[in-house]
Amino acid sequence: xxxxxxxxxxxxxxxxxxxxxxxxxxxxxxxxxxxxxxxxxxxxxxxxxxxxxxxxxxxxxxxxxxxxxxxxxxxxxxxxxxxxxxxxxxxxxxxxxxxxxxxxxxxxxxxxxxxxxxxxxxxxxxxxxxxxx
Amino acid sequence: xxxxxxxxxxxxxxxxxxxxxxxxxxxxxxxxxxxxxxxxxxxxxxxxxxxxxxxxxxxxxxxxxxxxxxxxxxxxxxxxxxxxxxxxxxxxxxxxxxxxxxxxxxxxxxxxxxxxxxxxxxxxxxxxxxxxxxxxxxxxxxxxxxxxxxxxxxxxxxxxxxxxxxxxxxxxxxxxxxxxxxxxxxxxxxxxxx
Numbered sequence: 001x002x003x004x005x006x007x008x009x010x011x012x013x014x015x016x017x018x019x020x021x022x023x024x025x026x027x028x029x030x031x032x033x034x035x036x037x038x039x040x041x042x043x044x045x046x047x048x049x050x051x052x053x054x055x056x057x058x059x060x061x062x063x064x065x066x067x068x069x070x071x072x073x074x075x076x077x078x079x080x081x082x083x084x085x086x087x088x089x090x091x092x093x094x095x096x097x098x099x100x101x102x103x104x105x106x107x108x109x110x111x112x113x114x115x116x117x118x119x120x121x122x123x124x125x126x127x128x129x130x131x132x133x
Numbered sequence: 134x135x136x137x138x139x140x141x142x143x144x145x146x147x148x149x150x151x152x153x154x155x156x157x158x159x160x161x162x163x164x165x166x167x168x169x170x171x172x173x174x175x176x177x178x179x180x181x182x183x184x185x186x187x188x189x190x191x192x193x194x195x196x197x198x199x200x201x202x203x204x205x206x207x208x209x210x211x212x213x214x215x216x217x218x219x220x221x222x223x224x225x226x227x228x229x230x231x232x233x234x235x236x237x238x239x240x241x242x243x244x245x246x247x248x249x250x251x252x253x254x255x256x257x258x259x260x261x262x263x264x265x266x267x268x269x270x271x272x273x274x275x276x277x278x279x280x281x282x283x284x285x286x287x288x289x290x291x292x293x294x295x296x297x298x299x300x301x302x303x304x305x306x307x308x309x310x311x312x313x314x315x316x317x318x319x320x321x322x323x324x325x326x327x
Contacts, residue, residue: 006252007271013167015159016177023155023184030185
C-alpha cells in the first residue's frame with residue numbers, strides 16, 4: 001500500500017547514549033523510595049498502635065478507675081428530691097434505680113416425679129373413618 | 134539467553150537481566166513512542182517509565198504471550214494516558230520551555246522536511262485508536278495476531294482499524310498537501326503583485 005511506503009519514509013530514532021544508565025539510576029531511586037515508604041508505613045503503624053495503647057491505659061487508670069455501676073447511674077450524686085446543683089427535680093425527670101432481682105425464685109423448679117402421659121383416644125364401635133381427633 | 138529466562142530473572146530482582154532487557158528494547162520502544170507522540174524528549178521519558186513498569190510489574194507477566202507484546206502494551210498504555218493528560222492540560226511553563234531548548238534536549242529530533250514532515254503531521258492528526266495499530270503494523274512490523282495481543286482486541290477489530298487508519302491517513306495527507314499548495318499559491322500571488 002502507498003501509506004506503508006510513506007510511513008517507512010519516517011525516520012527511525014534511537015535512544016540517547018546514556019539511556020540505559022539513566023534507567024538504572026531511576027530504578028535505584030525508585031527502589032530507595034519504595035523502601036522508605038515501607039519503612040515509614042511501618043513506623044506510622046507502630047506509632048498509631050502506641051498512641052491507642054497509651055489512650056487505653058490513661059482512660060483506664062485516670063478516668064474509669066474506681067467508678068462502679070452506681071457512679072455511672074448517678075445514684076450517689078443525685079437524690080430523688082434534688083440535683084447536685086440544688087435544683088428540684090421536675091415532673092418527667094427520671095431517677096436511675098438499679099434493683100437486684102433474683103430470678104431463681106421466679107422460675108418454677110421442674111418436678112422430679114415421674115410424669116404420666118395420657119393419650120386420649122376416642123373408642124368407638126363405629127368405623128375408623130368416622131373417628132375424629 | 135532468551136527473553137523468557139531474562140524476565141524470570143527480573144521477577145527474582147536481578148538487575149543485570151533488567152539491564153539486558155533495556156539494552157534489547159530501548160531503541161525499539163523509544164522509536165515506537167516517538168512515532169506515536171511525535172516528541173523525542175517525551176518519548177524518552179515515557180520509555181524510561183515503561184522500563185520501570187517492566188521491572189516493578191514483572192510478576193504480572195504471564196509467559197503465554199511474547200515478552201515484546203507485553204512491553205509494547207505497557208508503552209502503548211502509558212502513551213495513551215500521557216496523551217489524555219496533555220490534552221486536558223496542554224500548557225507548558227516558560228521556564229521548562231526555555232530549559233529544554235537551552236539544554237539541547239531536542240537535538241535528537243530528526244530534521245524532517247517536505248513529505249516526511251507532512252506524513253508526520255498527518256499521523257499526529259490520526260486518532261490514537263487508529264494510529265497505534267497503523268504504527269505497530271507499518272513501522273514496527275508486528276503481525277495482526279501480535280497487535281491483537283498488545284491491544285487486547287480481536288483480530289477483526291485490529292484489521293478494520295488498520296484499514297481505516299490507512300484510509301484516514303491518506304485523507305489527512307491529501308488535506309495537508311492541499312493546504313500547502315494553497316499557501317504556495319497565495320505566496321506566489323503576493324510575490325506577483327509586488
